[in-house]
Amino acid sequence: VLPDYAQRGWRPYLSLIKLPRTKNLFYLMKPTQQGVRWRLPTEEGLALAVQFAQTLQLAHRQGIAYLDHKLEHLYWDGIKLQVIDLNSSRQLEEHGAANGHHLRMDIHNLCVGILYPIFTGLSPQQTMLRPQPGNRADVESRYQDVTTLDFGVEPTLSKALQDVLQKGAAMQIETIDD
Numbered sequence: 001v002l003p004d005y006a007q008r009g010w011r012p013y014l015s016l017i018k019l020p021r022t023k024n025l026f027y028l029m030k031p032t033q034q035g036v037r038w039r040l041p042t043e044e045g046l047a048l049a050v051q052f053a054q055t056l057q058l059a060h061r062q063g064i065a066y067l068d069h070k071l072e073h074l075y076w077d078g079i080k081l082q083v084i085d086l087n088s089s090r091q092l093e094e095h096g097a098a099n100g101h102h103l104r105m106d107i108h109n110l111c112v113g114i115l116y117p118i119f120t121g122l123s124p125q126q127t128m129l130r131p132q133p134g135n136r137a138d139v140e141s142r143y144q145d146v147t148t149l150d151f152g153v154e155p156t157l158s159k160a161l162q163d164v165l166q167k168g169a170a171m172q173i174e175t176i177d178d
Contacts, residue, residue: 019075019084026071029121030129037121037129042157044078045118051081052114056106056176063092065102069113070132070142104171105144111168112143119161120154124169147171 002012021027029038040048052074059066068088075082092099112124113132123129124146132142149169151162167173 016084017082019082021072023075024072024084025074025076025118026129028076029071029117031121037153039121039154040076040118042119042161045115046161047079048074048076048081048118049115052083052110053176055081055083056110059089060103060106060176063094063099065090065092065106067102067106067109069106069109071114071117071129072132074114100174103176104174107168107173107176108171109143111165111173112146112149115165115168116149119157119165120151122153124149126150 005012029040031038039045056066066083066086066089068085073083073085075084090102092102116122116124117129121129124143132138147170149162149165151157164173
């Protein structure tokens with residue numbers, strides 16, 4: 001069907017639902033007063049994590065690394081996750097050796113840039129939540145210096161969940177299936 005449309009000069013396009021900026025997860029989690037932090041309940045965070053992992057699983061199977069993991073790109077209503085801003089994603093080489101690195105980096109960025117903040121209410125840079133830079137160079141280097149995570153602020157988080165996030169931060173999770 002697509003070749004027929006292409007011959008007639010049609011071009012594919014993507015239509016998106018308009019989502020208000022103030023409803024993304026960054027704005028919903030950002031505290032209104034200093035010294036206060038907000039985190040998702042563990043059960044809700046796990047539901048979000050599973051949905052995001054399924055999204056990455058689909059992308060990785062198509063040879064796509066999302067890379068731009070930040071709370072500003074997530075819309076969560078407590079049940080359904082919407083991920084936006086795919087313009088920093090990368091189509092990987094078909095059988096390139098760098099693919100494994102990019103996919104591990106994608107998992108790292110998920111653990112560090114999304115899951116750690118939703119479970120602790122803090123930035124992985126050990127600060128209050130703040131907007132993350134968005135140009136392409138920043139996307140690829142945003143969390144690369146974060147290889148360990150501090151859970152002292154949230155000691156009630158299960159050891160198993162802490163271990164998974166630590167492994168992701170250390171780039172020890174090879175595939176999203178793992």
